[in-house]
Each structure stands twice: as structure tokens, then as C-alpha cells.
Amino acid sequence: MEMLGLNVVPLAVNSAVELCVFDTIAKSGEGAMLSTKQIASQIRSNNPEAPHMLDHLLRLLASHSLLRCSVSQQDHSHRLYSLSPRSKYFVTDADDGNSLGxxxxxxxxxxxxxxxxxxxxxxxxGGIPFNRVYGMHAFxxxxxxxxFNEVFNKAMVNSTTLFFSHSICSLKLYSI
Incomplete structure (x- = not known):
């Protein structure tokens, strides 16, 4: 049964990236814990149901350790979300603007x-699936x-920059 829903998590992460949820929490400072009402107000949603809908999305992400979730100590009536170690890959880097988003x-x-x-x-x-659909190679x-060119190039720049940044950091740590 689990396998039937494997596509849900990447789609949920993509929605959170498009809504700038990870960036919103990150911009609130180290260790920030935000309610869905706070997040919805910062992403400027006009939908009065946005906090409730966000809560469903963010609980799913928290269940996969893509966010942390805790209950408000003040009134115990709402959840607070914060970044997890896995979240950092989806926060737009302040220095170079890159993420895995x-x-x-x-x-x-x-x-x-x-x-x-x-x-x-x-x-x-026979053939290659992409070529069969579009009549040409993916490149x-x-x-x-x-x-699609913009989507493709942005993804290539971001993933390459992240890969080399992490590789250089690893080499520096190794050579010390």
C-alpha cells in the first residue's frame, strides 16, 4: 500500500517550495517555529482556509522529517513548524540563491x-520513452x-552549484 502513495511526498515538497514555506521559516531566524497562520500571512494567501490547508501539507512533510512539528506551549491548540536538517536542501541559499527546489x-x-x-x-x-513522446532527445x-528550457536550465544550474559547493567543502574538510 505504501508504494501507491510514493509520488505524494515529492509533490507535497514541490508545493511547499512553490509556496516558499521553507524560505519563509528560514527567514524567520535560526530555530524559528511558525504556525500555519503565520506562514499563510507571510506567503500572502487570500484564502481564509490557507492555514488549515497548509497544516495538512506541513504535517505530511513533518511525518517524513522534511519539517519539525511541535504543539504550541501557550494554548496547545495549534502546531508550530520549524526546519529540519533535511529542509536545508529546499531553502534558497542566501549566498547563491540555490536549492534543490x-x-x-x-x-x-x-x-x-x-x-x-x-x-x-x-x-x-523499442526506443527511448522521451523520444517516443516528443520525437526528439531530451537535450x-x-x-x-x-x-521548459527555463525550468531545465534553472535545475541544472542549481544542482551543479550545490554539488560543487558540497564537493569543495568536503575537500577542504578532508585536507585539513
Whole structure:
């Protein structure tokens, strides 16, 4: 049964990234604990149900250690959310503006998602799923679709920068 819902967590993380939830909590300072009402007000939602809806989303993320959740000590009536160690990968870096959010957006983009629907056809009849859907290689496609080009390039820049930043930090630690 668990396997049937495996796509839910990445989609929930992507929603939180798009809503700037991780950045909102991070900007509130080290160790900040925010209610969904506080988060909803900072993301400027006009929906009166936003805090309640956010709570469902953030509880899911907390259940996968992507956020921390605690109950308010003052009135015990609402939950407070804070960043977890795993959250840092989805907070936009203050120095270079990078996070894994754009990479996740690329992987969940409908352009890539449609390719998965052609895996069976590729196995049965041959070919590459992406090529079967779009008639070209995945690296050619961004030249034909400006929106996807931006998604693709942003993901590549962010993931490459993060990879090399972590590699350089590791090398510095190793050489000390």
C-alpha cells in the first residue's frame, strides 16, 4: 500500500517550495517555529482556509522529517513548524540563491512526467520513452519549449552549484 502513495511526498515538497514555506521559516531566524497562520500571512494567501490547508501539507512533510512539528506551549491548540536538517536542501541559499527546489520541479514537470507513460511502449516496441513522446532527445527539447528550457536550465544550474559547493567543502574538510 505504501508504494501507491510514493509520488505524494515529492509533490507535497514541490508545493511547499512553490509556496516558499521553507524560505519563509528560514527567514524567520535560526530555530524559528511558525504556525500555519503565520506562514499563510507571510506567503500572502487570500484564502481564509490557507492555514488549515497548509497544516495538512506541513504535517505530511513533518511525518517524513522534511519539517519539525511541535504543539504550541501557550494554548496547545495549534502546531508550530520549524526546519529540519533535511529542509536545508529546499531553502534558497542566501549566498547563491540555490536549492534543490528547481531540480525537483524539473523531475515533476509534465514534460518529464509524460515520458513515464511511454516506458511500456519503449519496452515492447523499442526506443527511448522521451523520444517516443516528443520525437526528439531530451537535450534537444528545451530548444523547442521556452518554458521548459527555463525550468531545465534553472535545475541544472542549481544542482551543479550545490554539488560543487558540497564537493569543495568536503575537500577542504578532508585536507585539513
Amino acid at each position: 528547481p531540480t525537483l520541479a524539473l523531475l515533476l514537470d509534465n514534460v518529464f512526467y509524460q515520458s513515464w507513460k511511454e516506458v511500456k511502449g519503449a519496452i515492447m516496441e 534537444e527539447y528545451p530548444g523547442k519549449d521556452q518554458r
